[in-house]
Amino acid sequence: MPTIYQVAERAGVSLSTVSRVLNGKASVNKVLRERVEKAVEELNYRPNSVARSLANSRTDSIGVLVPELNAPFFGDLMQAVESTLRAADKHVIITVGRNCLETEKDAVEFLISRNCDALIMHAEALSDEYLLELNQSKLPIALVNRQVEGLSEACTTLDNEKGGYLATRHLLELGHKNIAYISGPIEKRDAKLRLEGHNRALSEAGLLVNCELVFEGHYTEEDGKLGLLELMARDQPFTALVCANDWMASGAISCARDLGMSLPHDLSIVGFDDVVFAHHVFPRLTTVSNPVANMAEMSAKYILNKVYGQANDVKLSFEPTLILRDSTMKYDG
Structure with a gap:
């Protein structure tokens, strides 16, 4: 050599x-x-x-914090960050926060101890104040799918409220009036906004929001199964179901089929995120796109500009779109 x-x-x-x-x-x-x-x-x-x-005085390494490793959604995020940074001859160190405040803080401290030049984070539990202080400590950060006042130039965001609205409006346009909803944990901003979008679509259609048709889950496949069973046990009729992510929609589809239901004839289902398996489940899942890979790529380019003096074009705001497949149909009842 x-x-x-x-x-x-x-x-x-x-x-x-x-x-x-x-x-x-x-x-x-x-x-x-x-x-x-x-x-x-x-x-x-x-x-x-x-x-x-x-x-x-640089290590050419960037720390990446994600909530978990076993979800396709975050796999897309990590792949986009790694490939964008690798093309610039930079490397990533990945840690997991598990949606827990102390675990996320420990993960950040570990990345700092590895002398990372910057951090790219999909942080759920860390407060805005903590993130602002971290960024001001001369360690630049970029946030995926989160808005923090005072860090707007470092945040990529999705209009989650519009995404929830699009999912429910689609079902309303198909003639459904009794629409159930399985949300993510309401303390999470994206889950709260998606539910608000769902409620807005119902209100625009002149329908009352029925709390008995809402189940709060935690974005897991099991919550989709439990949520469908719980909603059916409440004896509130519904012909369609919106799930706040594709994992829960997948669980609901599996549960419905185990119950002998014919989908979408007996129940129309809409998901959120458009992860890789959405077009492999049966029936193929109608869902709302969540371009996390694009947001992650923009976060990586922002860091390349901020830390390494590059001049990449960076887009910060993203709009969801409805992806029509086979899990919904017109209701004539």
């Missing part, structure tokens, strides 16, 4: 000149710079990343 000494010898310059060229310093004569660059190319030399990080 060629060394920096061989590059200097091939170019006929000093080691300090090679170092300045490799670190992008402007104070190098154009002729000498070209000689060094030619020697680097001829020798196929790759700078030692550790030595380079010591020279510029």
Whole structure:
């Protein structure tokens, strides 16, 4: 493997000149710079990343915090961040927060201890105040799917209220009037907004919001099963069901089929997120898109701009869209 000494010898310059060229310093004569660059190319030399990080006080690594690893939604997020940063010759260190305040704080402290240049987070439990203080401590952060006042330039967001509205409006347009809803945990902002969108669609249609047709889950497949069973046990008739994520919709579909129901003839179901399995379940799931991969990519590009001086275009606000498949149908009753 060629060394920096061989590059200097091939170019006929000093080691300090090679170092300045490799670190992008402007104070190098154009002729000498070209000689060094030619020697680097001829020798196929790759700078030692550790030595380079010591020279510029950076590690070229970015910490990533996600709530969990076993959900396709967060798999899409991590894939988008890693591929975007890898294309820029940066690396990621991933930690899990498990939607727990202390675990998220421990994860952040671990990433700081690894000398990460910045953090990209899908943080659920950390307070706005904590995140603002963290960002102001000279460790830049980017937030996926969260808005924090004072950090707007570092936040990518989805209009979750509109997403909930689109799901329920679709069912109303199909003629459904009795529509049940399985929400995520209401203390989470995205779950609260999706439920508000559902309620807005009902109100616009002149329908009363029936609390007996709402079940609060925790975004798991099991909650979709339990939620459907609980809603049916309340003896409140419904012909359609909106689930606040695709995992719960998948659970509801599985439960309905176990009960001998014919979908969507007996029950129309709409999900939220459009994760990879949404078009593999039977019937294929009508759902609301949640472009988390695009949001994560933008967060990574924001960090590349903020920390490494790149000039990527960054989009911060995203709109949901309805993805029509086979799990809903017109109701004529």
